[in-house]
Amino acid sequence: xxxxxxxxxxxxxxxxxxxxxxxxxxxxIKARFQKRRGASIFQPYYDLIKLLxxxxxxxSTTSSKVLVLTPYILLGSTLLAACLVPxxxxxxxxxxxxxxxxxxxxxxGGFFLTLAALDTSSTFGGMGSSRENTLKSxxxxxxxxxxxxxxxxxxxxxLRKIMIExxxxxxxxxxxxxxxxxxxxxxxxxxxxxxxxxxxxxxxxLTMIHEAMILEYSGRHLGLVxxxxxxxxLIYITLIANIFFPHDQLISFGGILGIVLSxxxxxxxxxxxxxxxxxxxxxxxxxxxxxxxxxxxLAVILSLLGFLCVYIF
Amino acid sequence: xxxxxxxxxxxxxLADEILKQLTKINEQTQTKTAVIRKNGNEIxxxxxxxxxxxFNMLLNHTHRLPLTNLFCNDEIAINxxxxxxxxxxxxxxxxxxxxxxxxxxxxxxxxxxxxxTPAADKYERxxxxxxxxxxxxxxxPTDLIYHGNWQNHPPHLRKSVTxxxxxxxxxxxxxxxPALITIDSPDxxxxxxxxxxxxxIEPGHFRFTVAGEPIINxxxxxxxxxxxxxxxxxxxxxxxxxxxxxxxxxxxxxANSFAYCLAAEKIAKAEVPLRAQxxxxxxxxxxxxxxxxxxxxxxxxxxxxxxxxxxxxMLRIMGYNLxxxxxxxxxxxxxxxxxxxxxxxxxxKEHGAxxxxxxxxxxxxxxxxxxxxxxxxxxxxxxxxxxYAHTAYDLNATGIAGRASGLxxxxxxxxxxxxxxxxxxxxxxxxxxxxxxxxxxRLSEALSSVNLMLSVIDGLKDxxxxxxxxxxxxxxxxxxxxxxxxxxENMHWLMVGENNTIYRYKVRxxxxxxxxxxxxxxxxxxxxxxxxxxxxxxxxxxxNDL
Numbered sequence: 001x002x003x004x005x006x007x008x009x010x011x012x013x014x015x016x017x018x019x020x021x022x023x024x025x026x027x028x029i030k031a032r033f034q035k036r037r038g039a040s041i042f043q044p045y046y047d048l049i050k051l052l053x054x055x056x057x058x059x060s061t062t063s064s065k066v067l068v069l070t071p072y073i074l075l076g077s078t079l080l081a082a083c084l085v086p087x088x089x090x091x092x093x094x095x096x097x098x099x100x101x102x103x104x105x106x107x108x109g110g111f112f113l114t115l116a117a118l119d120t121s122s123t124f125g126g127m128g129s130s131r132e133n134t135l136k137s138x139x140x141x142x143x144x145x146x147x148x149x150x151x152x153x154x155x156x157x158x159l160r161k162i163m164i165e166x167x168x169x170x171x172x173x174x175x176x177x178x179x180x181x182x183x184x185x186x187x188x189x190x191x192x193x194x195x196x197x198x199x200x201x202x203x204x205x206l207t208m209i210h211e212a213m214i215l216e217y218s219g220r221h222l223g224l225v226x227x228x229x230x231x232x233x234l235i236y237i238t239l240i241a242n243i244f245f246p247h248d249q250l251i252s253f254g255g256i257l258g259i260v261l262s263x264x265x266x267x268x269x270x271x272x273x274x275x276x277x278x279x280x281x282x283x284x285x286x287x288x289x290x291x292x293x294x295x296x297x298l299a300v301i302l303s304l305l306g307f308l309c310v311y312i313f
Numbered sequence: 314x315x316x317x318x319x320x321x322x323x324x325x326x327l328a329d330e331i332l333k334q335l336t337k338i339n340e341q342t343q344t345k346t347a348v349i350r351k352n353g354n355e356i357x358x359x360x361x362x363x364x365x366x367x368f369n370m371l372l373n374h375t376h377r378l379p380l381t382n383l384f385c386n387d388e389i390a391i392n393x394x395x396x397x398x399x400x401x402x403x404x405x406x407x408x409x410x411x412x413x414x415x416x417x418x419x420x421x422x423x424x425x426x427x428x429x430t431p432a433a434d435k436y437e438r439x440x441x442x443x444x445x446x447x448x449x450x451x452x453x454p455t456d457l458i459y460h461g462n463w464q465n466h467p468p469h470l471r472k473s474v475t476x477x478x479x480x481x482x483x484x485x486x487x488x489x490x491p492a493l494i495t496i497d498s499p500d501x502x503x504x505x506x507x508x509x510x511x512x513x514i515e516p517g518h519f520r521f522t523v524a525g526e527p528i529i530n531x532x533x534x535x536x537x538x539x540x541x542x543x544x545x546x547x548x549x550x551x552x553x554x555x556x557x558x559x560x561x562x563x564x565x566x567x568a569n570s571f572a573y574c575l576a577a578e579k580i581a582k583a584e585v586p587l588r589a590q591x592x593x594x595x596x597x598x599x600x601x602x603x604x605x606x607x608x609x610x611x612x613x614x615x616x617x618x619x620x621x622x623x624x625x626x627m628l629r630i631m632g633y634n635l636x637x638x639x640x641x642x643x644x645x646x647x648x649x650x651x652x653x654x655x656x657x658x659x660x661x662k663e664h665g666a667x668x669x670x671x672x673x674x675x676x677x678x679x680x681x682x683x684x685x686x687x688x689x690x691x692x693x694x695x696x697x698x699x700x701y702a703h704t705a706y707d708l709n710a711t712g713i714a715g716r717a718s719g720l721x722x723x724x725x726x727x728x729x730x731x732x733x734x735x736x737x738x739x740x741x742x743x744x745x746x747x748x749x750x751x752x753x754x755r756l757s758e759a760l761s762s763v764n765l766m767l768s769v770i771d772g773l774k775d776x777x778x779x780x781x782x783x784x785x786x787x788x789x790x791x792x793x794x795x796x797x798x799x800x801x802e803n804m805h806w807l808m809v810g811e812n813n814t815i816y817r818y819k820v821r822x823x824x825x826x827x828x829x830x831x832x833x834x835x836x837x838x839x840x841x842x843x844x845x846x847x848x849x850x851x852x853x854x855x856x857n858d859l
Contacts, residue, residue, distance in 0.1 A: 034623035123504045127840070196689070199617040203511045206504070207615070207841040285690045286617040288697075289526055289841045 007093050008083055014263065015082040019230035020044035021267075022237055022274035026194075029278025044230065051223030060120040060216060067216065070116035071224035074109040078228040078235075081105040085238050086160040088262040089167060089248040098157040099147045106232060110136065113225070117213035124205050128212025135197065135209065135292060139190045142299035146183045149176065149307040150243065159239070167246035175313060179306035181244045186299040188236040190292075192229070194277065196284040197292060207286075234270070237277075241269040324376035328356065328406045331376055335360075335410075338367050352579040352792045354408045354728060362423055365399075365414055369426045372401040372410060379709045380426075381409070382804050383436035384819040385444045387472045389418060391789060395446065397423060398806070398819075400793075404727040409793065416446060425451035432709040435829060443470040443543075455492050458536045458858075462488055469544050477544065493520045493532050500524055504840065508537050515854030519843075526839045531832040535857055542859040546818035547810075551577055551786055554815045555651055558805065561820060562856035563644065564607070567593075567600045568798030569805070569820070570649040575730055576794030576807035577651050580786050586777040589653035590732045591769050595666075596636075596645055596658070597796070598762040598769075602673070603632035604799030604851075605759040611848040612752055613684075616693045624680045628673060635669045638662065653779020663770050670770075674763045681756055694749035698846030700834040701746060710830040711823045712801020714850055717754045718746035724797035738765040746834075748849040785813045798823055800853065822856035 024041035031038025040046075058067060083095055084102040097105075114133060117125035151157040153176055154165040190197045193210035205212060214225050247265045251258050287295060324331075332348060339346045339360055349357040360368050372378045382400035389395070392415075399412040416423055425448035427434045437448040438457035445468035448454060459466045465480040495503070501524050508516035516537035522530040542561060546554050558573035559566045571593060578585060610625035633643045639658045640648045648655055659666065684690065700710065705718035715722060721742040725733045739761040743750040791808040801823030810816030827850055835846055 030619055034619050035627065036623070123502075127504065195617045202617070204615065204844040205511055206506065206843050282619055284617075285687070285693055287689075288693060289839050291692075 003092070004094060007091050008095070011083055011087055011091060011093050012079060014087060015079075015085075015231060015234060016227075018267065018270065019227060019234045020048055022233055022270060022277070023230055025271060025274040026278040026281060029275055030282055033282040048223055048227060048230075051226065052220055054219035054223075056217075056219040056221040058216075060122070063120045063216075066112070066119045067116050068221070070112045071217070071221040071228070073112045074228045075224045075231075077105050077109040077112075078231045082231055082235055084159065085235050086163040086242055087238065088242075088259065088266060089160070089164050090251070090254065090259045090262045092160075094160075099151065099159050099162075100157065102159065102235075103143060103147065106235070107136075109228060109232075113213055117216070120216045122216060124208070124212045124215050128208055128210070128215070131209045131289070132213060135190055135296075138293060138296040139187055139299060142183050142296065142303045143187045143191075145300065145303040145307055146180045146187070149180060149303060149310055152307075153310050159243070163242050163246055163248075166243055167249045176306050176309045177244055179302050179309060181240065183299050183302035183306060184236070184240055184244075186295065186302070188233075188240065189277070189280065190296070190299075191236060192233040195281045196287045197295070199286050237270050237273045238266070241266065241273055245269060324378065324403075325405055326376055328403060328408045328410075331372070331403070331410070332356065332358070334371060335368060335412075338364050338371065355411060355793055356408055357411045357413060359413045359415070362414055362416070365412075365424055366426060366429070368412055369399070369430055372412075373426075373430045376403075377706075378403050378410065379706065380430050380432045380436075381709055381711075381802065382806070382819070382821045383433055383440075384806065384821070385416075385440045385446060385470070386808065386817045386819075387444070387470065390472060394418065395421075395444065397440070400804070402728070404722050407728050409728075411793075421445060422447040422449050424449050427451055427453075431707045432826065432829070435825065442466075442468070444468050445471070458539050460491065460534065460536070463539070464489075469541060472547075477541065491518070491520075491534055493534070494522065494530060496522055496530075501529065508534075515858070517854055521840060521843070523840055526841070528835055528838055528840060528843065531835045531843075533828060533832060535828060535854065538854070538858045540855075540859060542820065543818055546815045549815050551782075551809065551813050551815060552651065554807075554818060555649075556647075557818075558820075559646055559649070561859065562822060562824075562853045564604055565600070565798045565800070565803070565822070565853065565856060567596050567645045567649060568796050568803050569822075571597055571731075572794035572796040572803050572805040573807065573818075574649055574651055574794065575796065576792045576805050577782065577786070579792035579794070580790045580807065580809055581652075581782045583652050583780050583782055585653055585731075586780060587732065587774060588657070588776040589778045591773055592654045592658055592778065593649065593731055594733065594736075594769050595766050596640070596648055596654075598766045599632060599636055599639075600645055601799045602759045602762050603629055603636065605755045605762075606632060608848065608851040609752065609755055609759075611851060612694070612748065612845065613690070615845040615848050616690055618687065618690050621680070621684055621687070621690065624676070624683070628676055628680070631669065631673050631676070635666065635673070638669065639666060650779055652782045653777070655779075657778045659770065659773060663773060667767060667770055670763055670767055674760065674767075677756070677760050677763065681760075684752075684756070691749060693845070694752055695747055697748045697842050698834040698838055698849060699745065699747045700830055702744070704833045705746065705830060708829045708833070709826050710801075711826050712798070713751050713754050713758070714827045714830055715801065716740075716742040717750035719744040722802075724795055724802050728795060730794075730796060736765055736768055738762075738768075748845060751849040788812075789816065791817075800824055800851070800856075801827065820859055822853065822859075824852040824854075824856040827852050828857055 023044045028038045028041045081102050083093055084097045114129040117129040150162055154162045193200055198209040217225055248262055251261055336346045342363055344361050347359050373380055378401040381402045384398050386396050395416040397414040401410045423446060425437055427437055437451055440446050441448055442456060442458040462482050467474045501522060504521040506519040508518045518534035520532045521528050546557055555573055559570045561569045606625050606629035610622050613621035636645055637643045639662055700718045702719040705715050705720055723740045726740050741754050741757040743754055786809045788809055788811050794805040796803045803823055804821040806819040808817040831850055835843055
């Protein structure tokens with residue numbers, strides 16, 4: 001019991017500390033490709049600290065408690081989801097909950113964010129939540145098919161078991177893995193509101209998707225919402241890193257040293273995937289909104305092919 | 314099938330033939346026609362309110378000459394009436410027909426021509442606000458400039474109005490709701506944007522009516538920052554007016570002061586020395602490429618093409634650096650001067666300028682290749698924000714907006730001013746009218762501007778850089794100064810008063826015309842594409858809200 005609590009706390013702290021890092025790295029990569037020096041990769045941390053120190057201001061006179069409660073519900077549910085992601089086989093957080101719990105815990109936060117966006121009855125909130133939910137519903141099949149395929153492939157819906165199985169299997173290029181990796185990468189880009197789906201750095205409220213939903217937030221609450229978004233991004237990156245590129249088979253010893261080494265390798269993998277996301281971001285442009293359906297269709301087809309490959313190979 | 318090409322083809326009829334036909338219309342009502350030819354290509358011709366619509370039909374409809382400007386002048390002190398000046402430009406014959414219509418103060422109204430010539434809409438409403446002359450049978454006789462908080466303003470451009478202090482603002486409850494279209498349907502909703510925007514831009518209200526994502530209607534409301542530029546000019550001397558003209562729109566400093574100088578120099582009949590003419594062309598083209606690179610960067614930025622955006626931004630800064638190298642000012646303020654240029658900016662700097670221009674040309678060629686091979690980027694631009702050729706013609710869309718929609722018209726080519734006719738440069742136009750066409754026309758135009766600058770520097774000869782203008786310009790003389798600004802045709806009309814003052818200074822920037830075209834280009838596009846379409850026009854608020 002003590003180990004479980006210790007490990008759970010360890011996992012939460014690691015996830016929280018690591019969460020803003022991918023954004024910092026992606027921004028740095030983007031800046032370098034624009035011949036700019038760019039802000040420090042720790043800038044998102046500084047921004048978060050700044051925001052969390054500031055008070056929340058609610059100007060809207062029509063909003064209800066939903067607006068105030070949402071940042072806490074959102075961060076809470078995202079933290080719960082963060083506990084369900086296997087960080088390393090050396091850190092055993094045996095919370096009851098599988099991949100479906102993870103996906104729909106994240107969806108719970110998204111649901112409340114939609115409510116909050118509608119709550120202030122501003123035009124952009126409604127516009128943003130309508131777009132975000134359209135995107136979510138067309139990309140969800142790809143995510144679920146990919147995860148279910150993994151479950152069938154490894155014989156369990158428990159992400160930790162999948163990771164252990166994956167670590168134990170030989171490292172060969174497997175069509176199932178390759179197709180699902182691509183599908184999940186596409187899902188990650190959509191879910192984390194990055195180019196080519198959404199431009200996170202735009203100031204044009206008419207083109208915003210995710211940003212339009214959180215326009216009404218400021219100060220501490222904005223900080224919490226941003227932190228939740230960073231966490232969600234890290235969850236998806238960790239999933240990809242640990243399911244498709246497991247590393248614990250390389251570490252033969254256990255104990256504290258094993259845990260430290262395993263987590264360091266994880267950080268390295270997160271950095272590499274962030275760099276890849278940054279490269280994708282600089283080499284694509286934002287899709288026309290109605291073309292995103294084609295993108296989602298491609299993701300679904302990739303996961304479906306992966307699903308079929310399980311039975312063929 | 315509607316043959317828009319035939320609709321667009323301008324008349325090749327000779328100016329004299331058209332004049333004959335116009336005189337005939339006047340004869341039918343026993344009106345004496347006085348034709349005044351002035352300043353090379355301006356033909357002034359009088360008519361009456363009775364004949365006005367016939368004149369408009371003949372010029373705008375039969376001969377397809379676009380209405381390029383319409384303004385009023387309070388000439389009560391001179392001849393006891395207001396005069397309306399309708400300008401129709403004959404692009405193929407290099408002349409402007411300026412139809413003057415007297416309006417007596419006792420009958421403060423005139424027949425509207427908006428139903429036949431949609432381009433007249435904003436001009437007529439402007440005259441209604443600033444002169445309190447009513448356009449009769451105007452389809453939408455609403456406030457253009459004095460709306461919302463501005464409602465208690467007197468007709469400022471009448472000479473009798475001398476009190477320029479701000480009238481008390483109405484109470485918030487007394488401010489009427491803007492007269493905008495509302496659609497009562499559960500499937501349609503409206504997105505109000507502005508007048509205060511998220512970026513550092515000037516105010517303008519956009520009301521989108523959308524069915525889901527596609528826009529079914531866009532209404533714009535501008536003129537939130539009416540500055541009274543034209544009234545301000547009427548208290549100035551010709552010399553002071555020059556500085557005012559530089560400040561009409563920040564990024565069109567040179568194009569505006571150039572137009573003002575042209576008008577004043579025509580009135581003074583001054584011969585500007587060749588070296589000054591050449592220097593002006595170089596600075597005007599420099600301003601053009603800087604503006605074009607800014608717009609190209611904006612278009613790339615709005616599609617989130619970060620690399621191209623920064624590439625064009627770099628080119629823009631290279632342009633600014635060249636401007637700074639030549640003139641010590643990045644925005645070309647106070648480089649121009651009545652009668653020439655202020656300094657011999659190119660003296661001893663020809664070599665450095667050529668080097669920098671060649672560097673810019675190399676970068677443009679490389680960047681063009683990258684842009685034209687980026688299929689994802691091109692997909693975003695193509696078929697987005699189509700401005701159809703006939704709409705562009707009807708609203709007299711000028712500059713890039715017109716040239717991307719098939720209106721092959723450039724002031725530098727069709728009504729050459731300064732010494733543009735002595736140089737060869739490529740003019741570009743495309744037919745499909747989408748964002749991609751506006752992007753490509755801009756890109757090719759920037760390149761040909763660089764080439765033009767290089768050939769001007771190549772042919773530079775030593776000489777004077779300015780001539781002094783006479784101390785007093787002849788009173789009540791008038792002239793047009795027309796230049797091609799980066800955004801399009803820029804028309805300044807100047808009338809001199811007593812003691813070398815300005816009697817009337819009418820400025821019509823390209824943005825004034827092109828703002829009318831934006832809602833038509835936006836229709837049926839998706840809401841997230843609006844910023845991209847708007848950026849491809851890149852219109853000035855300041856140049857519109859004079």
